Amino acid sequence: MNEESQIVLAEYNTLMEAEIAKSMLDSAGIPSTIRNEYMSTIYPVGTMPAQLVVRKEDYERARDLLRHR
Template sequence: MQDETMVVLAEYNTIMEAEISKSMLDSAGIWSTIRNEYMSAIYPIGTMPAQLVVREDDFEKARTLLQLR
């Protein structure tokens, strides 16, 4: 990955929610990663949400797939 802009697609209060969405994107061939994965598991819910991040070019396709606003 060279100089690709990454954007936050969604934030989740639990790792499980983030992993489910990531799995759906993976199945559709959209690369994604989860930021704050470990920190969100340590801190209380809502303090440090897990962020699902995608390439800027994939943002609209990923948003539509996950039916996000």
């Protein structure tokens, strides 16, 4: 994904939470990535959250999907 076409959909205190949300998006055909994937496991909870990132054009659909989980 191009950095300019990405937007942070959500931030999670644990990598596991971010992975679950990413899996849900993947299942719905919405491509996503996790930023700070490794840093969020090194630093104390809440210091460097894992960020779930999607394309701008997928943001609304992805947000609605995660909201109803």
